[in-house]
Amino acid sequence: MAFNIPAEVGMPVAEVDTPCLLVDMDALDRNIAALADFARSHDVRLRPHAKSHKSPDIAARQFDHGAVGLCCQTVSEAEAMVAGGARDVLVSNEVVAPRMIGRLAALALKARVLVCVDDASNVTVLEEASAAAGSRIEVLVEIDVGAGRCGIAPGDPACELAHRIADSSHLRFAGLQAYHGPAQHIQDHTARGAAIDNAIALTRDTVDRLAIHGLHCEIVAGAGTGSFDLEAASGLYNELQCGSYIFMDADYAGVRGVDGGALPFEHSLFLQTRVISKTRSGRAVCDAGLKSHSVDSGLPTVFDCDGVRYTGASDEHGQLDDPQDRLALGKTLRLVPGHCDPTVNMHDWLVAYRKDRVVALWPIAARGMSL
Amino acid sequence: MAFNIPAEVGMPVAEVDTPCLLVDMDALDRNIAALADFARSHDVRLRPHAKSHKSPDIAARQFDHGAVGLCCQTVSEAEAMVAGGARDVLVSNEVVAPRMIGRLAALALKARVLVCVDDASNVTVLEEASAAAGSRIEVLVEIDVGAGRCGIAPGDPACELAHRIADSSHLRFAGLQAYHGPAQHIQDHTARGAAIDNAIALTRDTVDRLAIHGLHCEIVAGAGTGSFDLEAASGLYNELQCGSYIFMDADYAGVRGVDGGALPFEHSLFLQTRVISKTRSGRAVCDAGLKSHSVDSGLPTVFDCDGVRYTGASDEHGQLDDPQDRLALGKTLRLVPGHCDPTVNMHDWLVAYRKDRVVALWPIAARGMSL
Known part of the structure; x- marks a missing residue:
């Protein structure tokens, strides 16, 4: 809403x-370039996940660095990203509600649209909607490679479903979705590697069986910010779907790279908060609570104020430990959110800055687009 | 956004x-009437908290039942509620940022505006902003009655701050804010009563000291959905600030009343979700994840499907235990959110229904109004 724009370009x-x-635009640009360079040098395509940023402005920067398209997680998110300029969008999820399938088929008249399925009855509804809209939806079979969430069993069940898609005149079988979500957050690289190795083996077996039946996977997709190096090295996966790498939250800061060090990305997303009450020694209260960041993956860390810790959240307040009483009333500080995706989804604006000045305001156009 | 309206009036x-x-409008109406009747019969005013619903439509129903005004937790939330028709708004929180104080002073030209303070320097800035705007802000001294969040110490420090306000020509001292947030969620009524008794004693002492100095508290405010009966019985508090009572979330369902039974309100807010993947026996996946409900106070409960449990959330997915395999692909079910306030803040619309038909769509006008 017009009266809730949090900044002006040029202000401190x-x-x-x-x-x-x-x-932090400098950090954001380095993150975008780092993964783009990695993908190029490993001969895999990059289809970043827009569920992390929900911002056409950030998507445009990813396209400028060679991204072939976007992933989205819902139809309404995909609509918002197409409205913001995307021409190639994969809904990396199942779409089941009839009204939303209708919207997906309509969207396929405006952009290349891909979607995942894990159930034959869903194929029938997608087929009918595409026929009615006069569009063609491309379809990936989602296989469960260990995440235990969506996805049909790899191997023969997946092949049978792929045939069902390939036989449809209004759909196109485009390959496999083989993403292992929980593995992204396994901190130890070796343990994470074991989970991903298993995912790769299951995917490879399915790809091979499909080939025997004459079905080619144009797309073998998966990988996130925690595991992309492993899928890229497989020689099997050809599209990476990383999302959080652009921002890096406090949770991902604990995920170790191959050498035991940090992942090759920097924190670029911060929640700026302000001290609104300082009535006790050793403690302060700020204005960042449950309505401005998500605590599902842990509390935020304090980025720019040594010795201060964020210790608890209520709806509109955050508790700060301030043992040296460094926090005066009104002081601003920056938090690294515990989990970037649901945090971004609470806000309408990203305030982009370089050094200490605001340089742009980016609407979070797909904020709340959960349908 | 126009393309993301989730329902039409009249649809199932x-x-x-x-x-x-x-x-559920029938349940909502009963909740609103129940607390309104309670307040009337106990001769206390009701100023419900809009932070729970952020909806001018629900506020209007509260006004129809005698609410004297609203509480809001931020300036932008207050702006949205005044834009939606409220004429008397208390920001039950400290406002420290200079730009937001300016907006608060401007808002006081359109409606009666009250705000809380717990620091003398904040009084000076409020005074200057009121003078510049040509408005008059009414001010409550917030005292810490055991919550350990915002608020100056009760007794003499609070009296000194009240004098500072009363001496200002552009502010008006209106009384005390004495809310004990954490006590609301103490499940046992006796233990909760002990915490509130202490809050009442601290507040009474402060009111008495102010009276000795000739300062009258027009408003002695506090109380929430868990404790309102206790403050109302004190003979001291004269404004109740309950918010969650209109919706009742899964957390409040565990809070016991005076007789060990449930609080006198019903669940009226539900998150409707849909099964989007059913590939395994005993389990299902739905589309309600961390971007559509807040898990900070626990997972949601399943309202209308016996034997099914919600066991885990990722960004756009919920895991369901379905031991009897009752959940077919596409089935919708209703969840009672773990915590209503931050859940409402993720959505743009409330879909109001009676029986099994949609009767209204209410915009969550103050959604995201955290500034």
């Missing part, structure tokens, strides 16, 4: 209204 | 797009 970052999401 | 509730917030 410390004066931006709070609570507010800030994006 | 089960066909509403998911994930989506539903409001």
